[in-house]
Amino acid sequence: MLSQEEKQYALKKYIEFLQHPSVSATGEGIRDTASWLKDFMTELGIDSTIEDTGGHPVVLGKVNNGGDKTLLVYNHYDVQPVDPLNEWKYPPFSATIENNVVYARGASDNKGVLIARLIAFSKYKGNLNFKFLFEGEEEIGSVHLSEYVEKHKEKLNADAVIMEGAGLDAKGRPMIILGVKGLLYVQLTVRTGDRDVHSSNAPIVFNPVWELIKILNSIYDGEKVKLKGFYDDIEPINAEIKELLEKYDVDPEDIRKSLGVFKLKTSDIKSLFTVPTCNIDGIISGYTGKGSKTIVPSYAMVKMDFRLVPNQDPKKILSSLIDHIKDKAQIEVMGMEKPVRTSPNSNVVKAMINSAKRVYLNDPVIIPNSAGTQPMGVFADLGIKEIVSAIGVGTPSSNAHAPNENVNLENFYKAIEHAYEFYNEYEKLNK
Amino acid sequence: MLSQEEKQYALKKYIEFLQHPSVSATGEGIRDTASWLKDFMTELGIDSTIEDTGGHPVVLGKVNNGGDKTLLVYNHYDVQPVDPLNEWKYPPFSATIENNVVYARGASDNKGVLIARLIAFSKYKGNLNFKFLFEGEEEIGSVHLSEYVEKHKEKLNADAVIMEGAGLDAKGRPMIILGVKGLLYVQLTVRTGDRDVHSSNAPIVFNPVWELIKILNSIYDGEKVKLKGFYDDIEPINAEIKELLEKYDVDPEDIRKSLGVFKLKTSDIKSLFTVPTCNIDGIISGYTGKGSKTIVPSYAMVKMDFRLVPNQDPKKILSSLIDHIKDKAQIEVMGMEKPVRTSPNSNVVKAMINSAKRVYLNDPVIIPNSAGTQPMGVFADLGIKEIVSAIGVGTPSSNAHAPNENVNLENFYKAIEHAYEFYNEYEKLNK
Numbered sequence: 001m002l003s004q005e006e007k008q009y010a011l012k013k014y015i016e017f018l019q020h021p022s023v024s025a026t027g028e029g030i031r032d033t034a035s036w037l038k039d040f041m042t043e044l045g046i047d048s049t050i051e052d053t054g055g056h057p058v059v060l061g062k063v064n065n066g067g068d069k070t071l072l073v074y075n076h077y078d079v080q081p082v083d084p085l086n087e088w089k090y091p092p093f094s095a096t097i098e099n100n101v102v103y104a105r106g107a108s109d110n111k112g113v114l115i116a117r118l119i120a121f122s123k124y125k126g127n128l129n130f131k132f133l134f135e136g137e138e139e140i141g142s143v144h145l146s147e148y149v150e151k152h153k154e155k156l157n158a159d160a161v162i163m164e165g166a167g168l169d170a171k172g173r174p175m176i177i178l179g180v181k182g183l184l185y186v187q188l189t190v191r192t193g194d195r196d197v198h199s200s201n202a203p204i205v206f207n208p209v210w211e212l213i214k215i216l217n218s219i220y221d222g223e224k225v226k227l228k229g230f231y232d233d234i235e236p237i238n239a240e241i242k243e244l245l246e247k248y249d250v251d252p253e254d255i256r257k258s259l260g261v262f263k264l265k266t267s268d269i270k271s272l273f274t275v276p277t278c279n280i281d282g283i284i285s286g287y288t289g290k291g292s293k294t295i296v297p298s299y300a301m302v303k304m305d306f307r308l309v310p311n312q313d314p315k316k317i318l319s320s321l322i323d324h325i326k327d328k329a330q331i332e333v334m335g336m337e338k339p340v341r342t343s344p345n346s347n348v349v350k351a352m353i354n355s356a357k358r359v360y361l362n363d364p365v366i367i368p369n370s371a372g373t374q375p376m377g378v379f380a381d382l383g384i385k386e387i388v389s390a391i392g393v394g395t396p397s398s399n400a401h402a403p404n405e406n407v408n409l410e411n412f413y414k415a416i417e418h419a420y421e422f423y424n425e426y427e428k429l430n431k
Numbered sequence: 432m433l434s435q436e437e438k439q440y441a442l443k444k445y446i447e448f449l450q451h452p453s454v455s456a457t458g459e460g461i462r463d464t465a466s467w468l469k470d471f472m473t474e475l476g477i478d479s480t481i482e483d484t485g486g487h488p489v490v491l492g493k494v495n496n497g498g499d500k501t502l503l504v505y506n507h508y509d510v511q512p513v514d515p516l517n518e519w520k521y522p523p524f525s526a527t528i529e530n531n532v533v534y535a536r537g538a539s540d541n542k543g544v545l546i547a548r549l550i551a552f553s554k555y556k557g558n559l560n561f562k563f564l565f566e567g568e569e570e571i572g573s574v575h576l577s578e579y580v581e582k583h584k585e586k587l588n589a590d591a592v593i594m595e596g597a598g599l600d601a602k603g604r605p606m607i608i609l610g611v612k613g614l615l616y617v618q619l620t621v622r623t624g625d626r627d628v629h630s631s632n633a634p635i636v637f638n639p640v641w642e643l644i645k646i647l648n649s650i651y652d653g654e655k656v657k658l659k660g661f662y663d664d665i666e667p668i669n670a671e672i673k674e675l676l677e678k679y680d681v682d683p684e685d686i687r688k689s690l691g692v693f694k695l696k697t698s699d700i701k702s703l704f705t706v707p708t709c710n711i712d713g714i715i716s717g718y719t720g721k722g723s724k725t726i727v728p729s730y731a732m733v734k735m736d737f738r739l740v741p742n743q744d745p746k747k748i749l750s751s752l753i754d755h756i757k758d759k760a761q762i763e764v765m766g767m768e769k770p771v772r773t774s775p776n777s778n779v780v781k782a783m784i785n786s787a788k789r790v791y792l793n794d795p796v797i798i799p800n801s802a803g804t805q806p807m808g809v810f811a812d813l814g815i816k817e818i819v820s821a822i823g824v825g826t827p828s829s830n831a832h833a834p835n836e837n838v839n840l841e842n843f844y845k846a847i848e849h850a851y852e853f854y855n856e857y858e859k860l861n862k
Contacts, residue, residue, distance in 0.1 A: 183725075185723045185725070192693060193691050197691070198803060199710045201802065202709075203697070203706040203738075204696055205690060207710055210653060261624035261625075261636045262623060264635050265637050266634070268635075271634040272631065272634050272635060280638055282716060282717030283716050284715050287712050287713040292572065292618075292734065292766050293713070294712060295712050298691075298692075303724075305725050307631065334722060372629060
């Protein structure tokens with residue numbers, strides 16, 4: 001349990017951090033915040049530097065406590081833009097507290113978790129070594145992270161990584177996420193001419209939308225992805241993972257409502273974690289304004305993402321896609337992330353479960369891999385086998401990425417305790 | 432042949448007309464121009480009125496010369512918007528003449544033809560009766576024309592109609608177009624939810640683009656339209672039409688270049704006139720800006736036009752489409768026009784051919800129906816069997832709808848002669 005003084009100190013630092021804008025999309029306050037963070041880490045006795053990445057800097061910290069094991073703590077100090085500003089009840093960087101809830105951009109995603117982990121570190125007396133990697137570009141897609149990590153392999157080596165933090169579910173249970181789905185994001189463009197032509201020419205000219213639809217049909221048939229080898233490398237669901245999935249209990253109707261969709265494609269919500277997808281994020285061609293305009297457009301463009309399950313390789317799938325499309329469309333690659341899945345029997349996961357139970361007096365919700373992505377693959381590429389996303393301050397009503405982002409301060413203090421217990425537990429299990 | 436005085440008078444009136452802006456899209460100058468036109472027609476002895484349509488007015492004229500036959504002359508006094516303004520070498524309503532070419536918005540489409548026909552009428556001494564219907568909304572899709580014509584059936588009855596005017600082809604030959612393709616323009620929308628959701632939900636939510644693609648595939652397979660009964664009513668190509676098509680000689684490579692497309696779907700250019708199509712004019716869904724955004728969009732929308740050949744019925748095809756789609760998408764109808772084809776043996780066509788030969792000393796190019804549409808169906812609905820589009824001042828380099836719209840004055844004077852010869856020839860053939 002935290003003392004009143006410890007809580008006051010933690011809250012003071014949390015509020016200070018929240019009052020530093022750090023919007024990666026615009027660059028607002030990024031350097032200032034990085035500098036504030038480095039100073040705070042130095043104050044805690046962490047050997048800290050601001051590191052150039054080619055984009056927004058990384059704040060890196062290192063502590064050698066003399067043990068055999070090193071934990072890499074990954075968070076990000078950047079936040080999403082604040083618009084629509086007029087929907088906020090308090091200015092987004094005022095960090096106003098009302099009824100023990102703090103309202104601020106970044107309160108949940110990701111400044112609360114970052115501070116909680118640092119405060120927990122400042123209490124920790126064991127021999128576990130620490131590395132802190134605090135990124136400034138997570139909200140714009142971790143543009144330079146993989147390049148930076150690749151370049152500083154030696155510096156970043158560790159036995160385990162704890163990622164951003166998974167927060168609490170709607171029932172207040174801490175979530176532990178053992179991995180992530182991978183991603184391949186591409187943009188395909190079909191161009192059939194220099195300019196749109198009158199649609200009276202439809203009998204004799206190619207329509208790029210029909211051509212694109214032909215390609216899309218050949219990639220996905222509504223059920224299965226038809227790219228050669230797409231399903232070949234998928235890691236079978238083993239008994240441990242099966243057990244986790246069986247415990248995963250959510251009501252499809254709750255999910256449907258929370259997403260605001262009219263119907264679910266399936267009531268098997270577990271497919272979020274186990275089924276790779278081929279999704280269309282956007283498509284555009286021709287005239288899309290009011291009324292009618294009769295043209296055969298000159299090009300059509302689609303953006304699509306493939307979400308991949310553990311052991312699918314985005315690079316292999318990209319080359320299968322390129323072979324498949326040949327010169328029928330121009331392909332632009334806009335993102336690739338490897339899927340990751342850490343064993344539920346690994347020490348990092350066991351330590352996370354044990355410490356969560358101790359702090360929350362409740363069984364954590366364990367998810368074999370998130371449905372979305374985090375840059376876990378970057379760390380998996382370093383050869384690190386134990387990567388987990390857990391310890392969070394947010395709940396589904398924390399409005400991450402939305403107006404009135406907020407965190408209940410009790411959840412912030414609990415996260416400090418969870419991090420503290422986890423550090424000790426992880427040290428113990430590795431003895 | 433026109434006298435010097437006649438030419439001067441015609442040119443004066445043409446320039447005056449061009450200097451009156453009449454942009455139907457914005458309404459700029461519409462009332463003024465209609466009023467100028469009515470005054471000019473009155474000056475020529477035509478019983479003229481400005482008629483309310485619910486939108487921009489129609490200018491209607493009537494002349495009883497005591498004969499048995501009545502010719503309805505259809506043109507439009509409205510023009511396209513002028514943008515991009517900075518690409519014009521002269522202000523678009525200055526009607527500047529350089530090297531015997533007049534530059535102005537509307538010079539070719541459609542003010543030159545309208546004036547040529549009126550000037551020709553002023554010289555005509557026969558007993559053919561005339562009705563003039565000059566529309567103010569052609570460039571915005573003849574929004575109120577069909578309603579207006581339907582409402583004034585009696586007033587508008589005639590034996591033959593000459594439409595807007597077909598102009599000259601690239602070789603300077605006058606074009607005579609016996610009909611038009613029909614059109615059904617619809618917008619389909621598939622909505623799957625209230626808002627876009629994160630694409631990590633792709634395994635469990637419907638993607639409206641994939642759903643829309645399923646529908647589009649079921650409508651058109653890349654070769655044939657699959658709507659029930661779509662091809663059933665098509666009028667067979669008879670011997671006369673076949674002969675016309677055989678004479679139609681254009682180089683596919685010239686067409687390809689003029690359209691700016693990389694490849695033609697077929698070298699059979701005649702398919703422009705004989706093949707009904709299912710074209711996509713535009714499609715949009717989700718995120719289409721720079722970079723990547725990972726969402727499952729909440730809706731997808733497509734605009735599409737079916738171009739129909741004589742005797743397909745847009746109403747029948749619409750109900751087949753509605754039956755086909757059921758509740759899978761929302762359908763909005765944005766345009767319907769009937770296909771029309773006048774017999775090459777009709778008097779209006781014979782008179783047009785004979786008079787063209789006399790004026791241009793060259794065989795006209797006769798096309799069984801245009802690849803695009805004109806509101807001919809509106810007049811066919813009155814029971815008028817002889818409808819033809821011919822007598823024009825423009826060439827393919829006249830830049831209709833584009834900056835620097837222009838007409839060579841020799842072509843303007845020839846059009847006056849052609850109209851004059853046609854009136855006399857049509858009277859003669861009907862004796």
